[in-house]
Amino acid sequence: MAESEFDIIQHYFSGRQPGRADVVAGIGDDAAVLRVEPGVELVACMDTLVAGVHFSETTTAAAIGHKALAVNLSDLAAMGAEPAWATLSLSLPSSDADWLRAFADAFFELADSHGVQLVGGDTTRGPLAVTVQAHGFVPAGEALLRRGARPGDRVCVTGTLGDAGLALHKRAGVSPGLQARLDFPQPRIDAGLALRGHASAVIDISDGLLADLGHLLEHDQLGAALQVDVLPRSADFLAGLQSVGAAGEALFYELPLAAGDDYELCFTVPEARCNEVVRRLAEIGCACTVIGVVDEAEGIRCHREDGERYYPTSSGYRHFNETG
Amino acid sequence: MAESEFDIIQHYFSGRQPGRADVVAGIGDDAAVLRVEPGVELVACMDTLVAGVHFSETTTAAAIGHKALAVNLSDLAAMGAEPAWATLSLSLPSSDADWLRAFADAFFELADSHGVQLVGGDTTRGPLAVTVQAHGFVPAGEALLRRGARPGDRVCVTGTLGDAGLALHKRAGVSPGLQARLDFPQPRIDAGLALRGHASAVIDISDGLLADLGHLLEHDQLGAALQVDVLPRSADFLAGLQSVGAAGEALFYELPLAAGDDYELCFTVPEARCNEVVRRLAEIGCACTVIGVVDEAEGIRCHREDGERYYPTSSGYRHFNETG
CATH class of the missing domain: 3.90.650.10 (PurM-like C-terminal domain)
Structure with missing residues (x-):
């Protein structure tokens, strides 16, 4: 691609957000270092959107950037979790500046509205696909699960x-x-x-x-x-x-x-x-x-x-x- | 694909490992619920391998399953972290039982050898690509970072x-x-x-x-x-x-x-x-x-x-x- 992985991360994804106090190290090291407060449990989910399967050729970069994060935040919502951090893997056939800017803007708009900091990930050449992992917190023992329904509910x-x-x-x-x-x-x-x-x-x-x-x-x-x-x-x-x-x-x-x-x-x-x-x-x-x-x-x-x-x-x- | 996402997870990825004590809820809910002990920091990284970019047509399913986890554990190693959990997103053009079995066997062999439990993820139809997020722990303040070198080191x-x-x-x-x-x-x-x-x-x-x-x-x-x-x-x-x-x-x-x-x-x-x-x-x-x-x-x-x-x-x- 015209821009290296490093350039893409620098130009579109680094330094875009205020840092959360619980992020010891975010984008730019081999891994993120994160703090989980006592008394809470970590909730983690991962969802992938693939071009031609989860969205079409006409889907805008903004919609893809928003939805890739939104579907993960929806999983956190279903657990009763408060969102905290996300990681993003972006596979792109080529690096198109307009596409990347619109994608990143929509991703960060949703992230910021829920206090979610992007703390790491990966960009690679390949068929268009986006994987996001989202992390959140619940007070220990209070996660909402799929099991637990009772007759009469x-x-x-x-x-x-x-x-x-x-x-x-x-x-x-x-x-x-x-x-x-x-x-x-x-x-x-x-x-x-x-x-x-x-x-x-x-x-x-x-x-x-x-x-x-x-x-x-x-x-x-x-x-x-x-x-x-x-x-x-x-x-x-x-x-x-x-x-x-x-x-x-x-x-x-x-x-x-x-x-x-x-x-x-x-x-x-x-x-x-x-x-x-x-x-x-x-x-x-x-x-x-x-x-x-x-x-x-x-x-x-x-x-x-x-x-x-x-x-x-x-x-x-x-x-x-x-x-x- | 011949098998649904649900079938693939059930057949190849569920119930394959002894459960870690710090996994409150693993595969099978909207998200995993995980416990982080006091005094440690969470280390998290994500890496993607894409067919034709990170491996070739001749690369075996076992090699892909091993390497997708290994490159993430290598990032944890570079942070001085002790590995704990992984999530896996698998994008597959079709569901081939032999391929999936070899992929999963190699993934779990490496995971088990480092005490890593697969706690969630996503399977989807699409071009062959694998994204893994790995999580580990370091004592608070002891993560090994990229910064910190001094002249004479x-x-x-x-x-x-x-x-x-x-x-x-x-x-x-x-x-x-x-x-x-x-x-x-x-x-x-x-x-x-x-x-x-x-x-x-x-x-x-x-x-x-x-x-x-x-x-x-x-x-x-x-x-x-x-x-x-x-x-x-x-x-x-x-x-x-x-x-x-x-x-x-x-x-x-x-x-x-x-x-x-x-x-x-x-x-x-x-x-x-x-x-x-x-x-x-x-x-x-x-x-x-x-x-x-x-x-x-x-x-x-x-x-x-x-x-x-x-x-x-x-x-x-x-x-x-x-x-x-």
Whole structure:
């Protein structure tokens, strides 16, 4: 590439952020040296975005820079963790200054908004791909896990579902609101923190509601009954469905149930605490919808408001069947 | 791919290792939950290997699995850190059971030999690439950094140099010993631990001696004089040079100076402690050679045993000039 690895790190990634007090050594040594305070546990996750798989040729550098970090922060949110540090591996076919600047600007804008410092990583020549590892903290013993749901617990989701899926489905004529939901997902960090001590189990919705709720329930060999008419759908989503014709009716259910990339949180909460949790989330500006109940029956069963069963057809559901 | 991400993780990566006591939650949740003991600092690094860039079509799955972890453990070694956990992102064009088994076996063999637990990661479809993040511990304040060298300090290297470079250069007719040095580098963890409290600055040799020593010296705006005839060369290296004809004479100097992939440690140590450090390393079976002296002149100057200057021609040196 025109610029060496060293140049790229120097020009676009070094010295961009105020240093956190817990970073003893950041970018520029063989490894970062980091301080973890007593009484907290470290939460660490890693996610990779690959060109042609997780994003398309038309995805902007800013969207890739934002999303590569956002999907990891979403995992921290699902653990109830407070974000702290990130490392970044960037594989690039060539070094394009405009691309790198837009990528780095979006990465750091999201990082700064959550107090996350980039402390190391790697840049290399290769097919376009981005791997981020994010680190955060939880008070010892308070991490929110996928296991822990109990029969009778309410199933809840934050925000709205299906927006990113509809943007992907339509490809053209996508409203700015829907496009932003696909390209610039906002990790539910504050919601995750608010759920500590209240939710019985939490997962983030990256593969689709049915798939991810399935992962959560399988830990305790439980099932759930969902109300598919109450699934939260945004005004942008409903408006966008108008222009897809007859397919709109199926997509009204399928996308919120099975499309991925929403990065909302799906969680279970004991019935007695459900109203309090909804109120706490509302206080921090996070919508929350009760969509079902955990039970001991097999799998996830979907119902319309008239009581009729609804049978999803999408891959999200098959994925759940494979693994549950 | 034939197997889903979930299947691949289950079949090849889950339940392969005894659990470390400091892993609260490992593979299988949104993120790992990890405990860091009081009094230690966390050391974290990330390195990526991309097909066609860091390894070739003929590189075996075992070599890729080993090396992806080894290059990260080498970074921990250069910090004087004791390894603890790893995360793995694996991008695969297809799921080949034999390939995955060989990759995972080699990864875990190296991991187990250093007490490293795989605690999470990501598998995805895409061009073949592997990113590993490794985590380790150092007593607070004792990490070995790149900065800290002083004029008069001795420059030392562990093991032998140029082996991996010669294996890459020859391609065919490579002895098993040289090939193993390229494919299965052994991270110098024990040497890194032994250098704590003694070395003034440490770096691992991944880009070549001149480039990496240059990174170390640039932190303190220092130079060094090196003796190129005393650079440590293995019997396999010297035997391998016999068959490359007239080029052998140049390679005798160029490969130990500038070829990468050796993953030895290069460090500086105050003259008064030099003999003790060499003895400590010998006690743990790690050869160590004094190859030069840090000074305040510009750049790295190479000398033959007759006192004549030697001017390297390789990219390693140019890389150093770019960045020093």
